[in-house]
Amino acid sequence: MIGPKPSSSKKTTSKKRSTRKPKVVEHPLSSEKLFTNREVGWLHFNRRVLTEAEDARNPLLERLRFLSISSSNMDEFFMKRVGGLKRQVAYGISPKSADGQTPSQQLATIRQIVIPTVQEQDRCFEKNLKPALAENSIFLLKWADLTAKEKELVKKYYQRNVFPVLTPLSVDPGHPFPFISNLSTSLGVTLKHPERDEKLFARVKIPKVLPQWIRVNPEAVTYRFVSLVEVIRENLADLFPSMQVIGAMAFRLTRNADSEHDQEDTEDLLETIEEELRQRRFAEVVRLEHGPNPDPWMIEFLMSELELAEEYIYELRGELDYTDLNMIYDLDLPKLKYEPWTPLVPPALTVEDASGFFSAIKAQDHLLHHPYESFSSTVEKFIRFASEDPKVLAIKMTLYRTGDNSPFIKSLIRAAEAGKQVVCLVELKARFDEERNIYWAQELENAGVHVVYGVVGLKTHAKTSLVVRQEAEGLRCYCHIGTGNYNVTTSRFYTDLGLLTAREEITNEVVEFFHYLTGRSLKNSYDKLLVAPVNMFPRFKAMIEREGEHAKAGRPSQIIAKFNNMEENDIAMSLYQASQKGTEVDLIVRGFCCMRPRVPGLSDRVRVTSIIGRFLEHSRIFYFRNGAQDPLDGDFYMGSADWMYRNLHARVEAIVPILDRGLKEKIWEILQLSLKDQRQTWQMTADGDYTQRKASNEVGVQQVLMQLTKQRVKNIEESASSSDS
Structure with missing residues (x-):
């Protein structure tokens, strides 16, 4: 862990605060001034990706890869976002964006930004990359x-x-x-x-x-x-x-x-998606x-x-x-690429038998940080062992994007063939993965897996799996809740978190969560889990408002959130109000953020940063200080949802609290390193633009986390070796 440990050092506790209560301002700005434009924010994000292609500090072939990524990103943007706006114009629909632009105005704005970006892509290739490649x-x-x-x-x-x-x-x-x-x-x-x-x-x-x-x-x-x-x-x-x-x-x-x-009608959902795929080939240009x-x-x-x-x-x-x-x-040509990284396996999970693996989870919670820690040797192994272990009676799992030749599919099929109760929710509406998901859904059904397609009208985006095991004292449940997809390929270059736990207060609610997914349960009284669209939005809103009240009363108050995108206006307004009451708010948002940070009287205490690097920052983490003197006594959460309208209101999502203090330390370390980074981070300005931190002698946060993971595993192994001797 970098720096002094929060739980044992006064340096990391809150500074002495003024007893004078900050004045809460009802800001007079219109919505156009309160929020930035989502489409513009995304284009700014892709421009940050392109900057990595121009940055000579990156290895040459990695710069070429960033150029490819920026090009692929732009393709998807036109297919999804420009396509939707163009259809609104064609149908005469003119809903305004959060910053007050009509679809026609947004299309004009997009073009004004895309043209110079495309020109910059071409310049980067012709003037920077091609000559550098020739030199090599x-x-x-x-x-x-x-x-x-x-x-x-x-x-x-x-x-x-x-x-x-x-x-x-x-x-x-x-x-x-x-x-x-x-x-x-x-x-x-x-x-x-x-x-x-x-x-x-x-x-x-x-x-x-x-x-x-x-x-x-x-x-x-x-x-x-x-x-x-x-x-x-x-x-x-x-x-x-x-x-x-x-x-x-x-x-x-x-x-x-x-x-x-x-x-909305899931009776014909499979047929509807198949027809949509056929029509997509002939969609408008x-x-x-x-x-x-x-x-x-x-x-x-x-x-x-x-x-x-x-x-x-x-x-x-x-x-x-x-x-x-x-x-x-x-x-x-390895000299022209990043140094290869092999994810490490947490020593406690290196056991190669199902009984030992489940015993390790029962003994303590495990927070996995991919790709620093292995996905294949932890999460994939969790499902594989469950499929092979005769004591396992049931496996339940959600699949959003699983990739080709998925080992998870093979394990579920093997489990069903062995007579286990296997349920898999396959999200057919995962954009651009529909065809693959239809194929796997049919393969699973043919093997006897109970396949369901989710809740009416909602995409199921949660990353959850549940294993029910017969043990000496009776049935015990084990679960995994993650921030990323069950996809071995993307796990190697997406940063994600996953929790393996056997805590009954969590697994009991995961059982209820799967009843909601498969049996249309109307349960709305989750105590530990945050489930969208059931209780997640009001719980997040309440926690933000609670931080504002702590600040108003002079108690420690802090919010740190790390995710992909931000555009939920009610959440944004609550954050503005908490900031006005004295709450320090740090948002680490990789993509677009529709809030305006550091606006006097509106968001003085709101800071927004974005981290771009060799790994795609994908983890979703939420921290609320909740008046605690020691930051580790605050509330920590992780899961599948961004602070976007679709995630909180129109998708099925799952977020879990982190209860183990050691795991809280691990998340706190991730957040602090991310906030302090001077190599890979961009700072958002009040007008929605970004400035890059460019310390040339600094090691980026992702490199630091690789080094820390190596050291952590080494320390555990040395300690175990010392104990054995």
């Missing part, structure tokens, strides 16, 4: 940059591997405009018949089944690549013999992924990206065929899809 013998070339021998080799590769896959589609009275799928890259080709004057359009899809960058010298020490788009462009004459190829332009479409189906120096005739033709206005057209000077560069990141 990685060359991303144009066709003209290839030697004669290289062109000959690539031509042979094209004829053998690319040409047979391509399908040129022309448009004329006998051939309608082709369907162009979402996020696919195409070459638009302008053709002319040698005996006619009119121009013709043809489209050549760039096949994603092939490598998007072709290595032209696989046997050499250096890495020389040319893009597949460039190679196809240079060989178009082979696709259109005897026709004149006047010009070619690469372009890419983004389609709306915002659902317009009413999914929300963005057309094209390369530099476009043919005006082709742009006009595409706009007409796609029924797309000019404000949805974006010109790119660099690559159309920076996610294609992931194959360059995958090169075996």
